Amino acid sequence: MKVKAVSSPGKITTIEKPDPIAGPDEIIVRWKASSLNYHDYLVATGAIPVPEGRIPMSDGAGEIIAIGEAVKEWKIGDKVMSLFFPNWTEGKPSLAKTSAIMGETVDGCLAEQACLKATAVTAIPAGYTFAQAATLPCAAVTAWRGLMVEGQFQAGQKVLIEGTGGMSIFALQLAKAAGARIFATTSSSAKAERLKAMGAEAVVNYKEEERWGKSIFKLAGGGVDHVLDVGGGSTMRNSIEAAAIGGHIASIGILGGGRKGEITFPKLFFKHLRMTGLAVGSRVMQQNLVDAINVNKLQPIIDKSFSFEEIDEAFQYQASGQHFGKIVLAF
Ligand SMILES: NC(=O)c1ccc[n+]([C@@H]2O[C@H](COP(=O)([O-])OP(=O)(O)OC[C@H]3O[C@@H](n4cnc5c(N)ncnc54)[C@H](OP(=O)(O)O)[C@@H]3O)[C@@H](O)[C@H]2O)c1
Structure with missing residues (x-):
């Protein structure tokens, strides 16, 4: 063969x-x-x-x-x-x-x-x-686990997906099918339109807005319940900003050179966040x-x-x- x-x-x-x-x-x-x-x-x-x-x-x-x-x-x-x-x-x-x-x-x-x-x-x-x-x-098993298994997603909750790669688009589709309100980031205005057409309520360009996490927090009216973080060190500070009090962050990827990075720990604990590192x-x-x-x-x-x-x-x-x-x- x-x-x-x-x-x-x-x-x-x-x-x-x-x-x-x-x-x-x-x-x-x-x-x-x-x-x-x-x-x-x-x-x-x-x-x-x-x-x-x-x-x-x-x-x-x-x-x-x-x-x-x-x-x-x-x-x-x-x-x-x-x-x-x-x-x-x-x-x-x-x-x-x-x-x-x-x-x-x-x-x-x-x-x-x-x-x-x-x-x-x-x-x-x-x-x-x-x-x-x-x-x-x-990609899809990771999105499923991040939302449904570790995140214990409930209908009506708000979900942030980051970028438009395979894992993130599955997360959008699975969350939407289960009754989520979707928020998203991308680096492209054409992709932002596609995200909206697929049901994203608001999309922020992470290249144009350095503090995109704050914008998502405001757009979601007090943050999102679930974040599927794809950038690790390059996105986690913003992912924590975007999360609602008591929210869940699935740490999934290291895009954008995010193998290592800094986070502000009081934001993590004063927001009572749960974070799960997960591999498929x-x-x-x-x-x-x-x-x-x-x-x-x-x-x-x-x-x-x-x-x-x-x-x-x-x-x-x-x-x-x-x-x-x-x-x-x-x-
Ligand atoms: N832990 C796990 O089990 C698991 C499983 C699957 C994937 N992953 C990880 O998840 C990440 C995505 O994987 P994938 O296979 O879906 O990749 P992919 O299909 O290659 O996704 C690439 C997309 O990610 C977006 N992106 C790139 N840099 C970004 C950044 N700094 N912030 C936000 N978005 C960024 C871009 O979207 P735009 O063009 O819209 O900007 C890019 O098109 C990778 O780090 C991968 O290793 C982990």
């Missing part, structure tokens, strides 16, 4: 590997699509080092083409999607459950086929194409997301699709920051 592998930091090349064979508890999946996340970009550019030969991309959707003799949950032909953490099936995270990361510490989905434990996939939502399903495992989620969380999509019929926003061979072009497009929502690879 043909796979794409990291041959040196920042370089992905095509190699041939033998077709995998399923052990008793395993399945063989023929991948049909993948999608790009910022995490994949960090692997592809060498910012997250991986061993030579590692197959990148955490997200994949495809069809089961073989099953081991002990597998009861699946049959040949079932449509499935990957898990970011293939060993985290349920319960709280632990080192054992989260040390395997698709496309980083174990092989990912930029391959024609993969051999996985039968529990390392979930069903895709009803009626979804493979490209649509491939958008979910990292478990298989059960992904199954709950699929259940929700089967009811709310959420349609992922796919900005652009590239082929398996166009992986470099796809990452260049992601780096340009033009996208709104997800970038996919259709095999």
